[in-house]
Amino acid sequence: MIMIETERLILRQITVDDWRDLQRIAGNDDVAPMTARLKSPWSEAEVKAWINDRCTPHVMGAFLAICLRDGSLVGSIGTGVDTDDQAFLGYFVGKPHWGQGIASEAMVAILDYTFTTYPIDAISASCFVDNHASLHVLDKMGFEKYGEELGLSAARLEPAQLFLYRLTRTKFESLS
Secondary structure, eight states, X not given: OOEEEXXXXXXXXXXXXXXXXXXXXXXXXXXXXXXXXXXXXXXXXXXXXHHHHHHSTTOEXXXXXXXXXXXXXXXXXXXXXXXXXXXXXXXXXXGGGTTSSHHHHHHHHHHHHHHXXXXXXXXXXXXXXXXXXXXXXXXXXXXXXXXXXXXXXXTOSSOEEEEEEEEEHHHHHHHO
């Protein structure tokens, strides 16, 4: 079982018991449209399927709950690694916790874990162009924009522009 502790956070495995907190946090009209797969509203069955998809033994990487030191769940962050050793990053933080550096703190921890655990050269991320906070976090973490494309979100009616980002192992290590 993976558990990563930072100064203010505990990143731990997501369990099916987290479904209500995740539904409340991510099934929000301001959070869900900034993600690819989350909906608003987000049904119990959809949340549990999302959890199951990220917690099955065949998935390489780490999909973790972001919790404050008091144990309250405030978001999720994860990296996945596919069979071609291509890694990707995804995350969200609940609206009441925006602007507090939680995403940045969790991201440093998950990036360090992923680069230490897997023989990968880079981690990719994408971000909708109207998600200014995440664009800032990705830039701050050293991710470099390498392209744009139209992307889908289960919580948006139409495709929207995405920026594509990549962080190399070399760049991450130079910033650490």
